[in-house]
Structures are given as C-alpha cells and as structure tokens.
Amino acid sequence: MKRRMCTLLALLLIFASTAVYAAEDIQSRLNLPATYKQKASDPYGMELNVTLPSDYQSNLKTFSLSFLVDKTIHIDKATFTGGLTDNDYRLMSTKTDSTKQEIVTLVIPDVKALASRDFTLKMSGKFKKGVKNVDQVTMSYVIATVDKQGKNHSVQKDVTGDTGKGAPVAPSGKKSTVDPIAEGANTLTGTAVARAGVRVYRGKTLIGRGLADNDGRFSVVINPQPVGTALRFLFTTKAGEEEVMATVAGGADAQSPAYSGDKKKIDDYLRVLTSVNMHGREKVEQLQVNAAVATGQFILAKEDAGMTDIANAENSLTEAMKVARPPFVTGYPNGTFKPKKAMTRAEVSSVIARMESGNKPVAGYTSFKDVDDSQWFAASVGFMEKRGFISGYKDGSFKPHQSITRAEFARILAAYAGLEPTEGNSFTDVKKNHWAKGYIGAVGQAGIMTGNGKGRFNPSAKITRQEVCAALNKALERKPDKDFLDTYGNNPFKDVNKKMWSYYDILEATGQPQ
Structure with a gap:
C-alpha cells in the first residue's frame, strides 16, 4: 500500500535529532523534529533512511522494518520511496495489543526487486487527542532480514527526539x-x-x-x-x-520470569511470513499478518523477553500463518491424498474458485447445460465462468466429471494468473496449430508449469493432484520451506512420503502446519 506524504515537509528542514546505526551491515538514519510543549493535533513528521550493503542482492533475501511510534502520536500517512511497484512491498499500519501504540510495518519479500540499495520511509501525523505539553518523543524500530541461507537477523533501535527549549531546571534540594x-x-x-x-x-x-x-x-x-x-x-x-x-x-505481584530459552519458532515463522506475497489480499488479512510480523520482530530483538511475551508472539504468528498460507487442496476422509489421481474439470474449478475467493463461499450460475444447480460444484463452475477462467465445449456442455488435461489446466491457470497467450513455445510436442499453444507457452515462460525435462509438455495427458499442487504453489509464489515444514508441519496422508518429488508441495498446498 502506497501513501503520499501530504504535510510537514518544512519540519524536515529543522530536524534536530539524528541517529545512525549499523546492524548486519545495514545503515539507518532516523530524523526526528525537535519538540516543545506539543499539544493535541499539532503536526509531526519524520523520515527514516535505510542503506543496504553494496552486495545486498547476492546476500539478502527479504527485508522488513517494524516501526513503533511514540504513544502520543498518531500516524496519518506513511510513504515508501525506493523505486518499487506496489507488488514488490507491503506497507501497513496497526496497533499493539497492550499499549495501543501504532506500528508501521514495511516488508520487502524479495530485495532483488530494489533498483537501489537506498530507500526511505516517510511518516506524517499529529499528536493524539488529550495530549499536551509534550517536550520529548521516543521512537523504536526493528530491522530484520533473511539471508540467502534462510537465517533471520534483527536488531532494535530506540531514538529520542530533542526538546526545542531544553530540559527544566531542578529546584534546589529536589531529589528524585x-x-x-x-x-x-x-x-x-x-x-x-x-x-x-x-x-x-x-x-x-x-x-x-x-x-x-x-x-x-x-x-x-x-x-x-x-x-x-x-x-x-x-x-x-x-x-x-x-x-x-x-x-x-520479590513480592506477591510476581509475574512470569524472564524467558531463558531460544526464540527459534519466532525466527522460523518470521522467515516464512516475510516471504509470503500478500498483495491483493483483504486489508484485514494484511493487517493481521503485518501486526504478527511486527510483534515477532520486537520480541526477537529484545534481550529479556518474558515467557508471556514469547507465547503471545508465537500465538500471533501461528494465527497469521493460517491467514497467509491457507490450504487450497484437501485430502480424503480415509487419510489419503491420492497424489497421482487425475483431477476432474469440476474439482479444478472448485480449487481455483476457493483460491480466488480467499476460501470464502462462492455463488454463481452457469450456462452449461450439463451443470445442475444442485450439484456440489455448480457455484464454483458459475463463479469461474463469470470471471472468464473456464470455457465449455461447442455443444454447450462443460463435462464436469471428465478428467482435465494438462493443456486445459494451462488455459485455466493462465487466466487465473493474468497471463496473456504467447507466440513462443519451447515444448517439442505442442504443435503450432494446437488450440492451447499460447497458454502453454505463457505458463511455461512464467515458470509455473514445466514439462517432463525432455522438452515435452504432454498437453493431452491428464493432470494429477500432485502436479496441480506444484503448479498452484508457483502461481501463488508459495515456495515450500523444507526446513520449516520438517519442523512444524505434519504429514496426515498415509500415501504421501518424503521420497516423493511432490512431498513438500503437497504439505504447502494443504496448509501445513495446521
């Protein structure tokens, strides 16, 4: 989400508090304006400049920043400046559960999208209702990165703004x-x-x-x-x-002691969550995920986080993981997944409709003569037809129970992913006059469907459930994190095992861990 800075640019010229930090070779400079007897509705603006190391593209995978705003200030607008498109980053604002302080979160899932190692986060707002005589504000932020080896690094920094008129004079004899x-x-x-x-x-x-x-x-x-x-x-x-x-x-009011264990789960969950592409998702889902990421990063950076803090952060991240990585395929009641079973046209329509609607119930009427409104897949087929994701046959039928071919699935997947048919095609068994040639070329070039490794696509072959899982994971940019799934996932299927090429794709597609 991009927002424009609309006020207080003049204040940036009189910033009096500047702090420079180096953490994991990342330089950051937070500029805060001087404050003196500020009151409710007074404007406030600040700017955080970040410089990544010169070799960031080869060493870093993801970057995230969680900015905890002083409790007296409300942020109206936040703007990222760094040459990225809306699809390349997430910028959201939320509040902490306890203090209700605002947290501005910036997530760049893939730092390779950055054209420059320098970027800026600008924030503008005002002092909250009921605030008066504020002479000093404190801002905290956590910078977190995931390197190419999958390791998470984070550091928390606090910056206090200067007072505009100096601190008060202590009366003679006054003791604190x-x-x-x-x-x-x-x-x-x-x-x-x-x-x-x-x-x-x-x-x-x-x-x-x-x-x-x-x-x-x-x-x-x-x-x-x-x-x-x-x-x-x-x-x-x-x-x-x-x-x-x-x-x-000691006393009767004792609470949880300082947490003495490690924070591996938080570290692992943050690694996966910051790599998830949340673009296009509902705002409430983005807020929940970003709030969990911000909380986890602060807890990860604290030296003496309490057990309650750790547990709360883990719970938030667990719930956020369910939102960010919902299942789009399920197994069968008998505990099997049937990975090599061919999928029908109705089943594929149901899966894609579930993904497109965010796992919400869909409604839609279809024009196909062989799809009755009473059938379990009717609404999904109508939903897909209305969006132009599917088409039927010349005789007006859809043939919902017929196994779908790889060519037919490529056509549906290209429509779902917003890919235009292409002229080029690298598969030797896809003829120039094949009806799906352009769609096959599009999904092949996008890397979301591949052939058999010998230059063949097998367009007429029936697509299997495991192949659908792999293709849809790629379309959703959900690359299975093997270490994460090995540690926290659970394989509930008796016909799926680690020796299968599709093992991790199936766990990812079914939303592990659950």
Missing part, C-alpha cells in the same frame, strides 16, 4: 525517587522534577524511558526483570543529570 519495584512489575513509577527525562538501565543496556509529568510523577514501561536485578535510573534536567539505583524485590 523510585517507588518499590515488585517481582514481575512491568511499569516503574516514582517522582522527579516536573518534565524531567527518565531513562532506566540494566547495566549498560537501556530498557525503558519516559518523561515526568507536570506534577513530577513518572511511569516507565519495561519488560519484567528477575528478582535482585539492579536498575539505574538517570533523570535529566537542564541543571544536569541525577542517578538513582533501585533493585527488583
């Missing part, structure tokens, strides 16, 4: 305090100078930041820390900085 910290607490509170900046460190690691209100009270949200952890609070005023130490104590 920190309220007792119970085990499992995720919000730290206390008192400080009014409008003082508050930063919380565990050792040298910044784990949270905030701003005291006009009464001097502050609250900082962090990940729960283990009992006995020493935290350093740094309070900043115009007069200087004040340091206060506090320790996490």
Whole structure:
C-alpha cells in the first residue's frame, strides 16, 4: 500500500535529532523534529533512511522494518520511496495489543526487486487527542532480514527526539525517587522534577524511558526483570543529570520470569511470513499478518523477553500463518491424498474458485447445460465462468466429471494468473496449430508449469493432484520451506512420503502446519 506524504515537509528542514546505526551491515538514519510543549493535533513528521550493503542482492533475501511510534502520536500517512511497484512491498499500519501504540510495518519479500540499495520511509501525523505539553518523543524500530541461507537477523533501535527549549531546571534540594519495584512489575513509577527525562538501565543496556509529568510523577514501561536485578535510573534536567539505583524485590505481584530459552519458532515463522506475497489480499488479512510480523520482530530483538511475551508472539504468528498460507487442496476422509489421481474439470474449478475467493463461499450460475444447480460444484463452475477462467465445449456442455488435461489446466491457470497467450513455445510436442499453444507457452515462460525435462509438455495427458499442487504453489509464489515444514508441519496422508518429488508441495498446498 502506497501513501503520499501530504504535510510537514518544512519540519524536515529543522530536524534536530539524528541517529545512525549499523546492524548486519545495514545503515539507518532516523530524523526526528525537535519538540516543545506539543499539544493535541499539532503536526509531526519524520523520515527514516535505510542503506543496504553494496552486495545486498547476492546476500539478502527479504527485508522488513517494524516501526513503533511514540504513544502520543498518531500516524496519518506513511510513504515508501525506493523505486518499487506496489507488488514488490507491503506497507501497513496497526496497533499493539497492550499499549495501543501504532506500528508501521514495511516488508520487502524479495530485495532483488530494489533498483537501489537506498530507500526511505516517510511518516506524517499529529499528536493524539488529550495530549499536551509534550517536550520529548521516543521512537523504536526493528530491522530484520533473511539471508540467502534462510537465517533471520534483527536488531532494535530506540531514538529520542530533542526538546526545542531544553530540559527544566531542578529546584534546589529536589531529589528524585523510585517507588518499590515488585517481582514481575512491568511499569516503574516514582517522582522527579516536573518534565524531567527518565531513562532506566540494566547495566549498560537501556530498557525503558519516559518523561515526568507536570506534577513530577513518572511511569516507565519495561519488560519484567528477575528478582535482585539492579536498575539505574538517570533523570535529566537542564541543571544536569541525577542517578538513582533501585533493585527488583520479590513480592506477591510476581509475574512470569524472564524467558531463558531460544526464540527459534519466532525466527522460523518470521522467515516464512516475510516471504509470503500478500498483495491483493483483504486489508484485514494484511493487517493481521503485518501486526504478527511486527510483534515477532520486537520480541526477537529484545534481550529479556518474558515467557508471556514469547507465547503471545508465537500465538500471533501461528494465527497469521493460517491467514497467509491457507490450504487450497484437501485430502480424503480415509487419510489419503491420492497424489497421482487425475483431477476432474469440476474439482479444478472448485480449487481455483476457493483460491480466488480467499476460501470464502462462492455463488454463481452457469450456462452449461450439463451443470445442475444442485450439484456440489455448480457455484464454483458459475463463479469461474463469470470471471472468464473456464470455457465449455461447442455443444454447450462443460463435462464436469471428465478428467482435465494438462493443456486445459494451462488455459485455466493462465487466466487465473493474468497471463496473456504467447507466440513462443519451447515444448517439442505442442504443435503450432494446437488450440492451447499460447497458454502453454505463457505458463511455461512464467515458470509455473514445466514439462517432463525432455522438452515435452504432454498437453493431452491428464493432470494429477500432485502436479496441480506444484503448479498452484508457483502461481501463488508459495515456495515450500523444507526446513520449516520438517519442523512444524505434519504429514496426515498415509500415501504421501518424503521420497516423493511432490512431498513438500503437497504439505504447502494443504496448509501445513495446521
């Protein structure tokens, strides 16, 4: 989704806070405007510039960015500038479940589509209703990549904007305090100078930041820390900085301890989800997938994510996987898939209609004389006929129970994929006057149907269920991730095994894992 930046370009000229980071050899620069006593509806704009390494096309596969916006700001527009078409990237906005902060997510499934290693994400918005006297904002973002070996790398960065008029002066004798910290607490509170900046460190690691209100009270949200952890609070005023130490104590309010295991499942799910092409899908589906990706990336980058955070992220990614990779073929009640069984014209119509409608019920009346409205496939055939994906025979029949040939399937697949018939054809057994020559050439050139490896297409052969799975996976750009399917997938079919060439295509087509 592309959006245009419509306001605040002038603010970009007075940006006072600039941070440059290098992570996995990726450079990023976030420009934030200075703030001073901002109030509701005041405009706000920012710009994030990214530079990939010079060899990005040979080393990187996917790129994604999740940008967590300060809780006081609402984003109206986000614009990607980098020479990509709408099909080459996803740019969406969603909200976190807990803090309701906005997350802007950018996903580039294939970085090879980038003509340049430099690109920019511009965002503009305004301060939210009820906000007043804001002198400082904090933005966080996670950059995540998947390399050509399938490994996921991510890093989280926090950037705080400068105040336009400087921090307040601490009254003589005023001391900052920190309220007792119970085990499992995720919000730290206390008192400080009014409008003082508050930063919380565990050792040298910044784990949270905030701003005291006009009464001097502050609250900082962090990940729960283990009992006995020493935290350093740094309070900043115009007069200087004040340091206060506090320790996490045991208590009845204890929550989940810090998660000590790895985050392999999150890493694996992110690798697959960021490679899925969501272009053309319903907005609510795109939002759900992007929200899960953003959450997973933040959890993956955190050093001390709690078990609850890990579990919630895994659940979100699991549900998002079902949305991003729905099954389009099913097995039989007796536990078989029958991979070598020929498919009928009715069955293929049902499968393509299910894919085109997003697994939603379809409705449609057909003109074919041998398709009765009471038949299970009638609506699918009507749906397909209306869209021009199928055609019948000269006598007005459709022959729904007849096995479909590879040539007939090529014609349907070309229509579904939006491919125009071509003049060229590389298959030796497809004659120049063959009725499906142009469609066969189109799906062959697109790489979504292949021959037998000997230059033959076998246009009159009956297409099998396993061949349909392989072709439709390619049409949907769903390349089976073997490691992912081996780890999380489940083969429910007693007539399908790893020795078969179609094993992973069948698991992908049936929506594994489920």
